[in-house]
Amino acid sequence: MSRRRPFLLRGRFWVGMLPWTWLLLFFLLPFVLIVNVSLSTPDLAIPPYIAPLHQAEDGSGVELVPDLSSFQRLGDEIAALGEDGAEPLYLRAYGNSLLLATLTTVCCLLIGYPFAYHIARARESIRNVLLMMVMLPFWTSFLLRVYAWMGLLDSSEVGLINQLLIGLGIIDTPLPLLYNTGAVLTGMIYSYLPFMVLPLYANLVKLDQRLLEAASDLGARPLTTFLSVTLPLSRNGIIAGAMMVFIPAVGEFVIPDLLGGGDVQMIGRNIWDDFGPNQDWPMAATVAVVMVLLLIAPIIVFNRSSRSEAGEQP
């Protein structure tokens, strides 16, 4: 046996360090900075806030004064719930975001599962072609695809869908398709579908065909086989797909901004407004921190339930 090399010279150490360094630099560090801003006081300056740790005004040195007023505002909104005339701006945005993200996830699952199932069951020779077709939209810019939806959904006579419906004589006046929640949902489902299909496909393609034959042999009808064998065994794929869709969907900014008009307040837009026009960086940072905390809960739940299944599939 050769002597073990010091750990700093071992390749394995550096390969292991890479993801940790990445997380530290691009997640933990920015997150700490944002938390710092969220505890700051708004100020007319560049940057427009006074950090909690700052030079004392009387010059007596450095003082630590975390400003909790942004969190307080969120707290007040919760406290004022149910009162007359309450305008829970941020809570409504959170609610809208979670609701839309949930709807997007559910719809992507309902549409994506048959997609993934079909591809996984297709002949091996055409599987890759079908997968390529799922990924094809990624070849054009995301922004361009959202703009294309604006052209499709446009609420005036110029909108392609409205043109078609009027041309077919189904309607007389154009339908208000754009700038509402439906348009946002359509755009989000369209954009996130591949993120549901790919992990589901990766899971379903591994499903042992003989398990389905065994179920059939034991007297299960095709639907029963699907519900009692295929579906439970694809749970980890469903969880992975749901996470890939739900988490980015909650923070989605571009789609509600372009397709939702002023109607659809989502949390991403609130953050944008506070960082931009309102110049209230502490508030924007607070909203972002709370969003991350809100997302950690479902991630933990998802992780738990997929870990409990670990080791089941050979």
Add this chain to the structure above:
Amino acid sequence: MVAQQQDSGAAYLRIEGVSKRFGDNRVVRDVSLTIARKEIFALLGSSGCGKSTLLRMLAGLETPSAGRIVLDGEDLATVQPHHRPTNMMFQSYALFPHLTVEDNVAFGLRQERPKLARDAIAARVGKMLDLVQMQRYARRKPHELSGGQQQRVALARSLAKEPKLLLLDEPLAALDKKIRQETQLELVHLIERVGVTCIMVTHDQEEAMTMADRIGVMSDGVLLQVGTPGEIYEHPNCRFTAEFIGETNMFHGRLGPQGVACADFPAPIAVSPLADHADGSEVSVSVRPERVLLSREAPGALEGGLNSAAGEVVDIAYLGSYSVYHVRLSGGRTVTASVPSARWGDAAPPTWGDAVWVSWKAPAGVVLSR
């Protein structure tokens, strides 16, 4: 004896002229077979010979391209797999990984229509797990079990619905050799206790001979020979069967009045009886190694019907109770003889390089024309 069994009214399962083709590939060719109630039948062949496809057609997982399958008077052609009175134990078991042992066994019972009562299912599952001695593991998941335990659960699952026909696809191939041998007879006893008619598929001739009442040898989609293990071994009807089942010395030559004239044996090989083979036809003679006698001296004067040749020991495999000797004849041909260790008494057995004689009596050679 076989014919008698087939002609009696006990034909529980009748496979009539069944073929299966995938595109141009004829995987099963015109197989006809009858199987009696409570019989354990083994389809034996190397991989790709069509035996698994035949089994899958019985289970309804494949549809025959031609022919009929009649089980207990019912033509199975149009019966969907989930309605068939057959159950299969799959190769490497196909246990549902997300269900516990008892839920795996209960799976088939839960599909029964009209629905079975909950406690009726529980009682049946308990009985099945008792049968295979797996009660203690009822709440385990399959991945927490050893290979042998998984095999028993799979058996319990396929017996739970009391099928008319139990199908076993390579039942023991997933097990280690030692456990496999222990399990063979255990499995036979279980099947006999339940009294179910059983067809198994295996590539392992030892497994087939240990477990089955009768064996069907398949090659290239064709059912070559059907018989008891003894019949198949002692009276193979073709070269493939003779070589596939056990070891043999195969000689090729032309049949003449003195016997079979072979290029690699000094004298024509005497065989008996010389029925149903025309003089002058190309035939093979199969001689099992245990029928070949080995001696240091020339065997007694060449009495009628004794074949003998001198040679030299080139290899010995000592296997305890017997040894396999490889003897090279003067012409270069090697003959194997398996010799009981007790054969030599107190004398030293022949060793590498010794000059010896091999011989066998005429009836030991089986004449094969295909």
